[in-house]
Amino acid sequence: MGLPLSYSIRNLWTRRLTTILTASGMALVVFVFTAILMMAEGLKKTLVETGSPDNVVILRKGSSSEVQSWVERIQASIIETQREVAFGADGRRLLAKEAVVLISLPKRENSKAVSNVVVRGIGESSLALRPQMRMVQGRVPRPGLPEIMAGQKIAERFRGGGLGETLRFGLRDWTVVGVFDAGNTGFSSEIWGDADQLMQAFRRLVYSVVIFKLHDPGEFLPFKRRIETDPRLNLEAKRENRYYAEQSEIMSKFLNILGLSLTLIFSFGAMLGAMITMYSSVANRTSEIGTLRALGFPRGSILRAFLYESLFLGLIGGGAGIFLGSFMQLITISTMNFQTFSELAFSFALTWEIAWKAIAFSLVMGLVGGFLPSLRASRMNIVESLRAQ
């Protein structure tokens, strides 16, 4: 027969202060662990949700982002006439030739802080290609006018980005006539305007990318092969979601490595803390353990009782850490994506997978920290421990 579980739990309760201190050390480690994983997840989510698998992005071969790419007008027209391009309800092709440039804008709270923002020159079908777009204020800019609309994250954070304000670039003043919300996607950190107007302002003769919706999603691979081997075109085709996922690769890898190495180091500190607690818990109860052994409880059940105790300790820490971490979901941060060189705003995202990982991590900390002390408890000599005061 083993010792009841309540024995372990009540031991933690009796020594509340120690339990709280040890668990809070572990909670902080778990908090850092979850927060960094949540950051990487939020970044990934934002960029993956930006693209749709039915859309295709056409870029210049070898360019790693839209800003670096260029597509000649004639090349864009060749793409436009391909049979894989879907038609919209109004009979027009669901294809947009877009020009993407970066401009530096000062932030609202501190005009010294400047960041690179994506300005996207859009075509008539650009909005139809992104169903997640929703106008929050104002209207869509009219073609042929120096008008722009700003993503919500831009309107909030950058000077001159709000409705009715003006931005100056390319020797012209651009009026913000609308603010749009594209949910949790990269588009919310962009400024959109008429492609022809913007290209004129930036003295650009070529588009950056061509985006279109596939008539039949299954046709992607043959289309890709045909386009990439066409000698007239020096272009490559990517599914839009795949393109955006690639944009998050370096950053989320960086965050994951950072997070894992940090928590690994930190967890040593917390495990030592758990070990200290468990050792003293064993030392204080020497005679009690002796009594239990004398009553006939085998070594195994003593070992288990102490291990349960330290696992509970880990569980409390892990739970508290996740609880703290869940508040991070309220925070939106913006930083430069190394790969695109432009500002991207994203939120911390808590998923079940992260929560499970954090709990597993805290249990491992409890287990490792409690193993040696529990072993010591189980190997005590009955007579000697009974004699101990």
Next chain:
Amino acid sequence: MFILKLLFKNAFRHKLRTFLTLLSIAIAIMAFGLLRTVVSAWYSGVETSSASRLITRNAVSLVFPLPLAYKDRIRQVEGVTLVSFGNWFGGIYIDRKNFFPNLAVEPHTYLDLYPEFILSPEERQAFLRDRKGAMAGKKLAERFKWKIGDLITLQGTIFPGNWEFVLRGIYRGRDENVDENQFFFHWDYLNETLKKTAPRRADRVGFYMIGVDHPNNSPLVVQAIDRTFKNSLAETLTETEKAFTLSFISMSEAIIVAIQVVSFVVIGIIIAVVANTMSMAARERAWEYAVLKTLGFGGWHIGRLILGESLLITLMGCVLGMAITFPAAYIFKKTVPMYLPIFQVEETTLYLDLIASLGVGILSALIPTWRAIRVRIADGLRRIG
């Protein structure tokens, strides 16, 4: 002296516990030190940038070029001594993972403007003479085991195609904070090739680097240059090199803030561990404290004993942690040389270590001291074990 001996004896009464506490403080202090070093490594470019150099770029953003013709007009501005220019090339060496900064620069003026890159006279001559020549930093050359005369091919991302270079020079930094992880080649090579392949993009410069006769003149020169190109197709934005670097760093500020926050969390973790150790020690000695009180020692005296012990433990842990910070930083630097080329533990980091551990020592002693002061003699004596 006697009191110190008493503190020592007390601290090491439970050898295993004190040892574990020391170890966890040392690990935490090391982690704290490494994180501070990561932050300062991020800012390292700022310190090496000179106040007498300016950067002029397109006011719209860095991706827009400036005409080559601006060079002569910039040179005419009063206070300007040297003008060099270049383009960010952004080439890939074999694989995207092998990232290093590579730039096309006008080599004569560039080497004059940046005396911190040291080349032997022969290598300098060889590099200047060969239009396909390139120079790489010492660390970069070591990373890919390049030797002088090696043929290096970069795959262009901004400028399509495969570009071949011959390594003609390997530079050293004048002092330790100079980034030896960069790759430079002739701007002419880029430009002449573009004239053939993409004539529209030729004769365009990514940025101008400008030497000023005296740092005090910088603000005037900055204004003069930007005024010259006001209302043109390519308006300029001129900044000191320092401001330019800082604006880059501020773009990824969120990550730095996150690292700073995390470095304070680690202090929180040690507080929890040390406070636990101290409160356990105080609880076990409640009986002794009662005896001391009976003998006439005041509560504050006992408080001082606890505080002293706590400080002793944290300071020992801190010294241990500082000692292992250096080898840890060295290992870190060896394993990931490309992310943070300059990675040195600063003196301020050590002072911060010290302040942090003093704070931890004091905070951890609070609860046990409060208990020791409040405990009534009779209660303390009654308590066993």
